[in-house]
Amino acid sequence: MQPRTDAEAELALAHRAAAGDANAFQDLTRRWYRPVSAFIWKRVQRADLVEDLTQETFLEAFKSLKNGPAPEHFSSWLFGVAANRCGKHLRRKQLVRFAGDEVPEQSVSDNTLFVEEAEEQAKWLDRLDAGLAELPPETRDLLERKHRQGQTCEQIAAATGRPVGTIKSLLARTYKQLRERLAPAGELP
Amino acid sequence: MNPMTCHEVEEQIELFAAGECDAPTEAAIRGHMTGCPRCAKAESEARRFLDLMDVRLQEPDRLQRLLDRIEAESAPKPASIPMTGRATPHRRSVLATRRQWFALAASILLPIGIGIWLTPPAEQPASQQAQSDLTVALLPDRSARGHEKLVAPALANDKVSSEMALTFHLQAEGQSTKKFRSDLVDAAFKGRPTPPPEVDLLLQVHNATDQPMRLLFDDPRAELRLYVSGPGALRLDGPRDADPFGGLRIFDLPASSTKAFSITRLVGGSRRQPVYWYWTEPGDYRLRAVLRAPVQSGSETRMRSIAGPAIPIRVR
Numbered sequence: 001m002q003p004r005t006d007a008e009a010e011l012a013l014a015h016r017a018a019a020g021d022a023n024a025f026q027d028l029t030r031r032w033y034r035p036v037s038a039f040i041w042k043r044v045q046r047a048d049l050v051e052d053l054t055q056e057t058f059l060e061a062f063k064s065l066k067n068g069p070a071p072e073h074f075s076s077w078l079f080g081v082a083a084n085r086c087g088k089h090l091r092r093k094q095l096v097r098f099a100g101d102e103v104p105e106q107s108v109s110d111n112t113l114f115v116e117e118a119e120e121q122a123k124w125l126d127r128l129d130a131g132l133a134e135l136p137p138e139t140r141d142l143l144e145r146k147h148r149q150g151q152t153c154e155q156i157a158a159a160t161g162r163p164v165g166t167i168k169s170l171l172a173r174t175y176k177q178l179r180e181r182l183a184p185a186g187e188l189p
Numbered sequence: 190m191n192p193m194t195c196h197e198v199e200e201q202i203e204l205f206a207a208g209e210c211d212a213p214t215e216a217a218i219r220g221h222m223t224g225c226p227r228c229a230k231a232e233s234e235a236r237r238f239l240d241l242m243d244v245r246l247q248e249p250d251r252l253q254r255l256l257d258r259i260e261a262e263s264a265p266k267p268a269s270i271p272m273t274g275r276a277t278p279h280r281r282s283v284l285a286t287r288r289q290w291f292a293l294a295a296s297i298l299l300p301i302g303i304g305i306w307l308t309p310p311a312e313q314p315a316s317q318q319a320q321s322d323l324t325v326a327l328l329p330d331r332s333a334r335g336h337e338k339l340v341a342p343a344l345a346n347d348k349v350s351s352e353m354a355l356t357f358h359l360q361a362e363g364q365s366t367k368k369f370r371s372d373l374v375d376a377a378f379k380g381r382p383t384p385p386p387e388v389d390l391l392l393q394v395h396n397a398t399d400q401p402m403r404l405l406f407d408d409p410r411a412e413l414r415l416y417v418s419g420p421g422a423l424r425l426d427g428p429r430d431a432d433p434f435g436g437l438r439i440f441d442l443p444a445s446s447t448k449a450f451s452i453t454r455l456v457g458g459s460r461r462q463p464v465y466w467y468w469t470e471p472g473d474y475r476l477r478a479v480l481r482a483p484v485q486s487g488s489e490t491r492m493r494s495i496a497g498p499a500i501p502i503r504v505r
């Protein structure tokens with residue numbers, strides 16, 4: 001019999017993952033990668049840490065699933081893992097910056113709020129998607145080079161044969177355009 | 190350059206936050222922001238927006254790396270290979286293969302009686318599996334001063350090959366480890382953390398392709414991530430002038446070649462945010478290096494993240 005709801009499908013995948021099925025856990029990862037990374041981004045406030053913490057969250061979740069019973073609510077449980085990962089990271093930073101001030105542990109009962117919060121965070125990325133989809137291909141390529149490949153404007157200019165001033169102007173205009181697209185949703189978290 | 194107005198700053202604020210303004214414009218914007226909280230806030234918001242762009246546009250690569258890692262984690266682990274005894278032809282072949290994967294090696298000597306013992310890593314890093322055209326590994330720097338001290342009594346362990354040795358100094362002389370740790374944190378609060386332990390390490394990078402590659406360490410995103418885990422592992426934010434790449438800006442790797450650069454202190458992170466690592470207690474540790482940088486190959490440049498094997502370390 002096929003699962004009837006998303007929650008049931010998710011639970012079925014979690015049970016398969018708990019039995020060691022990596023494909024099932026990869027499906028869960030694809031579903032929850034964006035909300036989890038958005039959730040972590042809000043907490044640590046640094047894009048360069050998001051990948052590591054998100055990866056640690058999913059790998060720890062996979063390991064825990066294989067070592068114990070599948071949780072009743074996978075997503076709530078997953079965000080509990082993510083919150084603990086962030087807590088550990090922030091406490092480590094506290095040691096330097098705010099010694100003596102403990103970062104409080106989030107209680108497990110708050111996990112459902114985490115899910116709502118994460119979905120809200122992920123909407124920023126969805127809104128950005130909508131803005132990116134409206135861009136012409138060459139502008140999208142410029143952003144891919146800048147943010148995905150990490151090229152500087154000089155490197156992009158050399159690779160595309162366009163003047164560096166043109167690249168900078170186009171980049172500045174595109175940033176403004178995308179920010180205007182996001183503006184109605186208020187300030188970034 | 191003349192002082193800028195708020196409107197002029199706003200026009201350039203994203204490029205400024207992205208580090209793409211020329212030096213005079215950057216100086217003018219910085220000057221303006223010192224007396225203008227509104228523009229300083231706008232700059233902070235622009236940085237958040239650029240962060241969001243990074244998160245979004247790197248998402249497909251990051252997700253794929255994670256999916257590869259999950260697959261690797263669920264794959265059966267290779268049998269461990271003992272490091273003692275004479276290598277048989279089969280073992281030499283297996284070891285050579287492992288060296289290709291891991292290019293493993295290292296042990297550490299502390300001159301104040303703290304010995305360090307290393308064994309080969311138990312797991313193979315997933316990122317190497319996924320991106321085996323480019324690999325990294327930490328190695329002892331045999332040319333470094335004091336390297337002849339490697340075979341110390343603490344390392345005379347039959348599980349340790351003498352080729353797996355390197356040297357460094359710890360700064361806990363005459364102090365309890367608790368006080369050492371507390372001194373380190375105090376120094377960090379004062380804005381000038383004590384320099385981390387000196388090491389004689391090489392980070393070896395191997396290009397397995399038939400195309401030359403260029404690693405762009407001058408890019409602001411370039412990072413050398415060092416991870417130390419263990420009972421007394423301590424991570425502190427380093428000062429801005431600590432350069433994880435030791436001044437190296439471009440790293441050219443000819444086709445099918447291996448090159449290395451020296452790591453002389455446990456300094457990781459990026460040039461924007463250097464990170465100091467210490468070990469402050471006796472015990473078992475693991476040291477791992479992950480190199481992240483834009484890599485040019487042919488006409489393509491893309492961010493790469495290359496993980497080396499974790500090295501088990503025992504500090505006595």
